[in-house]
Amino acid sequence: MRATSTKGTGERMKPRRRNRATGGLIAVAAAALVAVSIIPSAASAGRVNGGLTAPEANSPVPSSVGKTEGHLNLIAWEGYAQPEWVKPFQAATGCKVNTKYAGSSSEMVSLMANGGGGQYDLVSASGDADLRLIYGGDVKPINISLIPSWKNFQPFLQAPSFNTIAGKHYGVSFEFGPNVLLYSTKTFKTAPSSWSVLYDKKYAGQITVPDNPIQIADAALYLSKTEPKLGITDPYELTQPQFNATVALLKSEHPLIKKYWDLASQEISLFQSGTTVVGAAWPYQTNTLVAAGAKVAETIPSQGATGWADTWMLATRAPDPNCAYKWMQWMTTPQIQAEDAISFGETPANKLACPIMDKLQKGSCAAYHANAPASYFQTIKFWKTPLATCDNGKNDCVPFQDWVTAWTQIIG
Amino acid sequence: MSMTAIREDRSGKGTARISAALWRRAWLRATLTLTPPLAWFLVIYVASLVLMLITAFWTVNPFTNVLEHSWTFANFNQLFTATYTTIIVRTVEMAAIVTVTDAIIALPFAYYMARVASPRGRRALFTAVLLPLWASYLARVYAWIVILQKGGTLSWTTQKLGLGAVNIGYTNTAMWVVFSYIWLPFMIVPLYGALERIPDSLLEASGDLGARSWRTLRSVVLPLALPGIIAGSIFTFSLTLGDFITPLLVGGASSEFIGNVIYSNIGTANNLPFAATLALVPIVIMVIYLLGARALGAFESL
Numbered sequence: 001m002r003a004t005s006t007k008g009t010g011e012r013m014k015p016r017r018r019n020r021a022t023g024g025l026i027a028v029a030a031a032a033l034v035a036v037s038i039i040p041s042a043a044s045a046g047r048v049n050g051g052l053t054a055p056e057a058n059s060p061v062p063s064s065v066g067k068t069e070g071h072l073n074l075i076a077w078e079g080y081a082q083p084e085w086v087k088p089f090q091a092a093t094g095c096k097v098n099t100k101y102a103g104s105s106s107e108m109v110s111l112m113a114n115g116g117g118g119q120y121d122l123v124s125a126s127g128d129a130d131l132r133l134i135y136g137g138d139v140k141p142i143n144i145s146l147i148p149s150w151k152n153f154q155p156f157l158q159a160p161s162f163n164t165i166a167g168k169h170y171g172v173s174f175e176f177g178p179n180v181l182l183y184s185t186k187t188f189k190t191a192p193s194s195w196s197v198l199y200d201k202k203y204a205g206q207i208t209v210p211d212n213p214i215q216i217a218d219a220a221l222y223l224s225k226t227e228p229k230l231g232i233t234d235p236y237e238l239t240q241p242q243f244n245a246t247v248a249l250l251k252s253e254h255p256l257i258k259k260y261w262d263l264a265s266q267e268i269s270l271f272q273s274g275t276t277v278v279g280a281a282w283p284y285q286t287n288t289l290v291a292a293g294a295k296v297a298e299t300i301p302s303q304g305a306t307g308w309a310d311t312w313m314l315a316t317r318a319p320d321p322n323c324a325y326k327w328m329q330w331m332t333t334p335q336i337q338a339e340d341a342i343s344f345g346e347t348p349a350n351k352l353a354c355p356i357m358d359k360l361q362k363g364s365c366a367a368y369h370a371n372a373p374a375s376y377f378q379t380i381k382f383w384k385t386p387l388a389t390c391d392n393g394k395n396d397c398v399p400f401q402d403w404v405t406a407w408t409q410i411i412g
Numbered sequence: 413m414s415m416t417a418i419r420e421d422r423s424g425k426g427t428a429r430i431s432a433a434l435w436r437r438a439w440l441r442a443t444l445t446l447t448p449p450l451a452w453f454l455v456i457y458v459a460s461l462v463l464m465l466i467t468a469f470w471t472v473n474p475f476t477n478v479l480e481h482s483w484t485f486a487n488f489n490q491l492f493t494a495t496y497t498t499i500i501v502r503t504v505e506m507a508a509i510v511t512v513t514d515a516i517i518a519l520p521f522a523y524y525m526a527r528v529a530s531p532r533g534r535r536a537l538f539t540a541v542l543l544p545l546w547a548s549y550l551a552r553v554y555a556w557i558v559i560l561q562k563g564g565t566l567s568w569t570t571q572k573l574g575l576g577a578v579n580i581g582y583t584n585t586a587m588w589v590v591f592s593y594i595w596l597p598f599m600i601v602p603l604y605g606a607l608e609r610i611p612d613s614l615l616e617a618s619g620d621l622g623a624r625s626w627r628t629l630r631s632v633v634l635p636l637a638l639p640g641i642i643a644g645s646i647f648t649f650s651l652t653l654g655d656f657i658t659p660l661l662v663g664g665a666s667s668e669f670i671g672n673v674i675y676s677n678i679g680t681a682n683n684l685p686f687a688a689t690l691a692l693v694p695i696v697i698m699v700i701y702l703l704g705a706r707a708l709g710a711f712e713s714l
Contacts, residue, residue: 257665259582266661275562275581409495412668 054165055137056316065325071096072323075111075123079344085336095323105129112138116315121324127162127309127383134170139313141168146325149332149350156377157349162384163311171313172328177346178307178380180298182281191299195222197278204256208270208279211260213407217306220246225303235381237390243398250410260411271296284345287367304379341368467688487689503670507652510591511645514599522603541597553661556590582664590662591652599644606640642705653694
């Protein structure tokens with residue numbers, strides 16, 4: 001989105017979040033359709049996950065990092081290969097870094113086609129693209145013991161289901177963030193304890209939510225707690241009746257919405273002018289608004305929240321595997337984790353990054369919840385691809401392609 | 413020395429011979445002159461359009477995101493579902509309303525510029541009309557956000573005037589205001605051209621034959637201004653039809669345009685075939701629009 005580039009660096013990277021969600025998931029979900037069609041053959045082929053097998057599952061992993069190749073080709077979100085940490089990396093390893101920025105998860109998957117095409121080494125994929133890359137055979141397992149910082153990771157990011165299958169690590173987790181409830185402290189004297197404020201007629205015309213099909217998962221998460229009889233256990237795995245109920249809720253929300261925001265800057269301006277008083281947001285907006293003196297705060301309501309998590313994944317045909325391992329080691333060190341967290345506005349996977357974050361920018365560790373207790377992270381349901389094949393073994397879940405269609409209906 | 417002179421002489425003769433040959437063969441001259449721009453036009457304009465048309469009949473492999481070159485009407489079936497027809501109708505309605513608004517504003521303005529204002533006043537007005545075009549489109553749209561949003565310039569002014577707060581920020585009304593503002597110069601300039609060309613004698617004749625000013629306007633000025641209005645409306649209509657930035661920035665909860673759906677299908681979904689299908693919609697609408705304008709006789713006096 002060109003429009004964003006006029007508004008400063010902070011926002012230039014942020015709208016991408018939405019892109020990766022929308023885009024990425026669209027094709028992924030469509031992948032669900034493929035999944036359905038290939039189940040009969042795949043189901044008999046050994047290791048099965050939702051009817052799919054990982055083609056590179058038995059690909060050998062190195063036992064040590066060898067001589068570096070002198071160059072490294074990345075596919076990354078803009079902001080993930082900043083000169084602040086690329087230059088010292090190049091000086092330390094002799095690996096010249098070339099970065100191709102991708103605008104959406106789907107673009108990343110396209111670029112990674114055919115195992116990176118023998119051109120790309122690593123991709124900073126988000127949770128919604130990971131399974132597509134794994135089941136497409138475009139990425140291969142890594143030897144996680146070659147990444148020393150991994151043992152200092154938040155436990156829930158050491159082997160998350162979106163990048164680790166049957167004990168095989170298809171890359172190393174990088175950074176993450178929650179989708180929070182942002183509210184005006186003028187309107188709310190105490191933090192709202194429930195997402196129900198987003199569906200409350202009391203705030204009609206003063207509510208804003210992201211323009212993003214994954215928002216359906218947020219509504220499903222809310223319904224899983226408030227309408228137990230629907231039986232929603234996973235907001236990304238919805239049967240048709242559960243999905244219909246969720247879409248109906250979002251359609252009833254439509255008249256209350258002031259704007260479905262596309263850019264983080266829009267939500268910031270909506271809250272700054274007082275046009276909206278409550279909405280779904282990223283911590284980035286909260287921090288920007290608070291820094292600008294706006295009377296706002298964020299919370300994760302009792303129902304929990306959704307979130308994103310990125311992984312550096314190794315291309316199946318990576319031409320520079322040793323430089324790639326060096327990069328994964330480098331990017332997970334506390335120093336770089338802290339630098340990226342502050343520069344990008346997200347939370348590091350490495351627990352040791354917290355004190356460095358505070359050194360770089362006072363209070364940033366707490367602001368991005370890098371020091372939060374495990375109970376905080378358990379409230380976050382990380383994005384994953386809605387597939388037609390639910391984990392419960394049945395094939396009656398709604399695939400993401402239908403999410404996209406439903407979303408266009410909701411906001412249209 | 414003498415050798416060089418001879419060589420120069422010969423080369424001069426060579427040039428003369430080529431030019432003489434070209435002069436004798438007009439077709440060759442035309443071919444050489446027209447081939448480069450024509451090739452450019454065919455490759456850049458026509459070929460890309462044809463490619464888009466073809467792409468609309470393809471699909472994207474949902475797993476690998478690679479184009480699949482198998483023929484299907486699936487994209488067109490999807491296009492004619494309620495979700496997308498609502499968006500198409502909304503876009504066309506807005507384009508029509510903006511065009512009418514601009515025509516109504518532009519007519520008296522252009523008339524004053526062309527026939528009433530002094531030469532100096534005309535220059536000043538022309539500059540005023542074109543001045544906004546020199547500023548960034550984006551800056552002007554953002555300026556309107558500031559004007560229209562809650563507690564913005566508009567609301568502040570109406571409150572000071574005792575009219576109460578006006579909150580039309582992030583609504584389709586806001587989009588209408590912004591579109592009408594942004595495309596207005598594209599209506600004024602062709603209309604000015606049409607009105608300027610009306611001979612004074614026609615207006616005098618109309619008056620001599622007993623027509624009052626209203627009748628003269630209706631029976632003489634308007635028909636002669638019609639080509640200008642049509643030319644302007646082609647701009648305002650098609651520019652609104654294809655826009656996506658104003659709906660994105662100024663629009664509210666029900667402000668999706670064709671352009672926005674194209675944008676999200678290319679930029680985020682990576683579904684080029686469906687984006688191509690959607691992109692054909694404005695083209696088809698414009699063809700219908702132009703055929704309609706021709707049927708109304710708008711091009712006869714061009």
